[in-house]
Amino acid sequence: MFSVVIPALNEEKTIAQVVTFCLADPVVSEVIVVDDKSEDQTAALAGKAGAKVVISATRGKGISMKEGIDASENEHIIFLDADIDPYPEKSIEDLAAPLLANEADFVKGAFARNAGRVTELVAKPLLAILFPGLSHFSQPLSGMIAGKKSFFNKIEFFNDYGVDIGILIDMYLMKARVKEVNIGYIENKSKPWEALGKMSGEVSRAILSKAQRHQNNELTRESVNTLEAIQREMNNVLREKLSAYQKMIIFDMDDTILISRFIDRCAAEFGFKPKLEELRFNEKDPIILTKRIGLLLTNKTMDDLLHVISNMEMAENINEVVKEYKKKGYLVGIISNSYTLITNYVRQKIGADFSLAQQLEFFEGKATGEVNLPSYFFGSPESVCGHSFCKTNALQHACEKYNVTMKNCIAVGDSRDDRCMLTYAGRGVAFCTSDEMLEKIADNCIKVRNFEPLLALA
Amino acid sequence: MANKLYNILVPIDFAHRNKWAIAKAIELSNSFNCNIHLVYVTGKRHSLFLRDRNMETALKKLEHIKAAYTTQLCGEGTIEISVLQGSRQTQLVNYIRQYEMDLVVTGLSKFNFLHRIISSVSISRLSKKADIPVLGIKSGGLVCHYKKIVLPVSGEVPMRQIRLAALLGRAFKSTVYFVSLRKHADDKNQNIIGNALEMVQSISTIPVQCFLLEGQNLAKSTLEFSRKINADLIMINPLKDFQLPGLWSRLTNKLLSYGSRIPVVTFASN
Numbered sequence: 001m002f003s004v005v006i007p008a009l010n011e012e013k014t015i016a017q018v019v020t021f022c023l024a025d026p027v028v029s030e031v032i033v034v035d036d037k038s039e040d041q042t043a044a045l046a047g048k049a050g051a052k053v054v055i056s057a058t059r060g061k062g063i064s065m066k067e068g069i070d071a072s073e074n075e076h077i078i079f080l081d082a083d084i085d086p087y088p089e090k091s092i093e094d095l096a097a098p099l100l101a102n103e104a105d106f107v108k109g110a111f112a113r114n115a116g117r118v119t120e121l122v123a124k125p126l127l128a129i130l131f132p133g134l135s136h137f138s139q140p141l142s143g144m145i146a147g148k149k150s151f152f153n154k155i156e157f158f159n160d161y162g163v164d165i166g167i168l169i170d171m172y173l174m175k176a177r178v179k180e181v182n183i184g185y186i187e188n189k190s191k192p193w194e195a196l197g198k199m200s201g202e203v204s205r206a207i208l209s210k211a212q213r214h215q216n217n218e219l220t221r222e223s224v225n226t227l228e229a230i231q232r233e234m235n236n237v238l239r240e241k242l243s244a245y246q247k248m249i250i251f252d253m254d255d256t257i258l259i260s261r262f263i264d265r266c267a268a269e270f271g272f273k274p275k276l277e278e279l280r281f282n283e284k285d286p287i288i289l290t291k292r293i294g295l296l297l298t299n300k301t302m303d304d305l306l307h308v309i310s311n312m313e314m315a316e317n318i319n320e321v322v323k324e325y326k327k328k329g330y331l332v333g334i335i336s337n338s339y340t341l342i343t344n345y346v347r348q349k350i351g352a353d354f355s356l357a358q359q360l361e362f363f364e365g366k367a368t369g370e371v372n373l374p375s376y377f378f379g380s381p382e383s384v385c386g387h388s389f390c391k392t393n394a395l396q397h398a399c400e401k402y403n404v405t406m407k408n409c410i411a412v413g414d415s416r417d418d419r420c421m422l423t424y425a426g427r428g429v430a431f432c433t434s435d436e437m438l439e440k441i442a443d444n445c446i447k448v449r450n451f452e453p454l455l456a457l458a
Numbered sequence: 459m460a461n462k463l464y465n466i467l468v469p470i471d472f473a474h475r476n477k478w479a480i481a482k483a484i485e486l487s488n489s490f491n492c493n494i495h496l497v498y499v500t501g502k503r504h505s506l507f508l509r510d511r512n513m514e515t516a517l518k519k520l521e522h523i524k525a526a527y528t529t530q531l532c533g534e535g536t537i538e539i540s541v542l543q544g545s546r547q548t549q550l551v552n553y554i555r556q557y558e559m560d561l562v563v564t565g566l567s568k569f570n571f572l573h574r575i576i577s578s579v580s581i582s583r584l585s586k587k588a589d590i591p592v593l594g595i596k597s598g599g600l601v602c603h604y605k606k607i608v609l610p611v612s613g614e615v616p617m618r619q620i621r622l623a624a625l626l627g628r629a630f631k632s633t634v635y636f637v638s639l640r641k642h643a644d645d646k647n648q649n650i651i652g653n654a655l656e657m658v659q660s661i662s663t664i665p666v667q668c669f670l671l672e673g674q675n676l677a678k679s680t681l682e683f684s685r686k687i688n689a690d691l692i693m694i695n696p697l698k699d700f701q702l703p704g705l706w707s708r709l710t711n712k713l714l715s716y717g718s719r720i721p722v723v724t725f726a727s728n
Binding site: 384385386387388416419420423424437440441 | 628653660661662663664
């Protein structure tokens with residue numbers, strides 16, 4: 001006779017039908033539902049339908065399966081999923097037959113279904129390299145299995161998506177007689193893409209750790225090289241191909257999102273206007289200029305600076321434009337030579353995704369006057385423009401980080417500092433600029449302080 | 459103008475000059491890891507039978523060329539071949555737009571008068587119609603990378619040429635030589651060279667030198683200057699300013715590209 005073990009978590013919609021289906025089969029003497037502390041009526045409904053209910057001590061499919069095995073009274077055990085309804089009529093019979101005929105010690109149920117992406121893209125290629133003897137299994141991740149308790153007791157269960165593939169590999173390594181049977185067509189719910197990523201990671205971890213253990217922590221050089229080559233090439237191709245679909249819009253902050261410059265407003269507020277003008281007139285090196293301007297803010301508190309920015313006016317309809325661009329799938333960013341404290345404030349105000357700027361240091365809430373220049377503003381051998389300190393380098397950094405091609409970027413700026421960034425972005429937009437050269441460089445010019453014309457470029 | 463070269467088109471007519479263009483395209487492909495597209499366009503005048511045969515023969519020849527040159531590629535670029543049918547210029551322009559070509563490389567015979575007159579595809583027309591830089595190559599301009607790029611300026615700052623020069627300059631560590639006629643600098647009272655210099659410095663760090671040339675014809679003076687400094691590349695606009703002097707050159711619309719042994723990129727400005 002068989003015990004059927006059904007690990008379940010929040011399956012009140014289907015659990016009663018699954019239990020009834022199992023109990024209707026003459027080879028089944030008991031149905032054990034291991035409830036993973038469901039928040040709905042799963043346990044109650046399972047008990048009502050005639051199942052023996054075990055409340056799992058710890059969440060996770062592997063532990064639930066182990067608890068189900070411990071609670072079972074028969075040598076032969078069948079595991080079924082709780083979320084499938086209906087099962088093909090002869091599912092239990094098909095899974096039980098090879099065990100009853102003593103043709104197998106472990107049976108894997110395969111079924112016709114809509115594409116299993118993790119099975120095809122992750123499990124099968126890895127099995128083909130590391131366990132070629134299992135590569136012929138059509139559904140290595142299937143959770144519908146049957147086997148002998150004595151075999152199950154000898155193996156270790158993963159407590160995540162890797163549990164089913166882990167059991168299959170362990171059975172194979174124990175030299176158990178393993179058989180795959182087709183149990184018919186099952187309508188399986190496709191997992192959302194977020195879950196697929198997690199599942200891929202856990203399945204590959206299970207396969208690799210079994211392979212490492214089997215080969216005494218030393219995979220063959222050929223296997224390692226093959227896996228690395230596949231992973232590298234796949235990564236490269238995915239990165240390259242997917243980048244074509246990602247889009248980004250970058251705004252300068254001063255005189256673009258804000259209708260004036262933050263540092264000018266600080267100069268007026270804190271009385272260092274003449275010093276600022278003198279610095280701008282005398283200092284041509286952008287790095288030294290940034291550092292020396294930072295010194296003018298020494299001993300100003302975060303509150304002082306946030307008070308200044310909160311009183312500054314932003315360009316008309318920037319929020320609507322950002323919202324519209326995000327709706328169309330664009331990432332929205334700010335690249336500015338101002339300070340992160342300020343750009344982050346503006347980023348939150350307009351709902352942008354990120355901001356890249358200089359970092360003004362604070363100690364006990366007061367500015368030290370020291371400005372840290374983030375590495376992404378500095379040039380590297382890969383930098384497109386070659387400038388040692390430039391917003392284009394930051395743009396390139398953002399493109400790499402978010403996997404967007406420069407061609408798919410729109411850059412909006414107003415000043416001489418933005419010339420380079422506007423040149424290398426796929427589309428440069430000069431916004432209310434007084435710089436003639438920037439107008440020539442830009443693909444589009446907006447002459448009024450209104451972002452609405454930008455919407456036509458999305 | 460892209461920040462990188464991804465696709466280079468080489469129009470093929472199975473003449474001897476094609477091999478210079480392919481060799482240059484391979485040199486660029488090995489530097490920029492870009493793909494090379496060899497495209498042959500059959501005319502539409504033949505009968506259906508002849509056209510099919512012609513296309514079949516052309517495809518075989520292209521496959522042969524591809525096999526011969528693939529071994530010279532050492533980057534990630536590949537060679538693609540296509541045989542198209544119809545008006546040569548229209549088909550090439552369509553291909554350029556459809557497959558997003560970044561540069562056309564075309565071979566030029568040493569004596570190209572006849573070719574220039576009878577060919578339906580001229581460098582200036584192609585660069586204007588498809589809005590793409592067209593690099594004309596003669597046998598002599600094959601050997602070196604673009605270390606010295608001459609960029610003549612007249613009228614207004616040639617933004618797109620400057621961007622292309624910056625791209626090549628970064629890759630080949632080139633020096634850009636801005637040249638202009640002294641009479642232009644004096645007459646128009648505009649600091650075009652100064653603006654061009656400022657533009658280059660705004661978008662790149664490549665070294666630049668500026669020269670005012672004597673003479674009445676910018677194309678001729680540029681050519682003489684380029685020969686003198688042993689330049690590797692000249693960049694021009696398909697404008698009248700870049701036509702060689704003389705009535706005959708004017709009548710036949712002879713651009714600097716056709717008279718120079720140094721490779722010339724022709725690119726409609728702005």
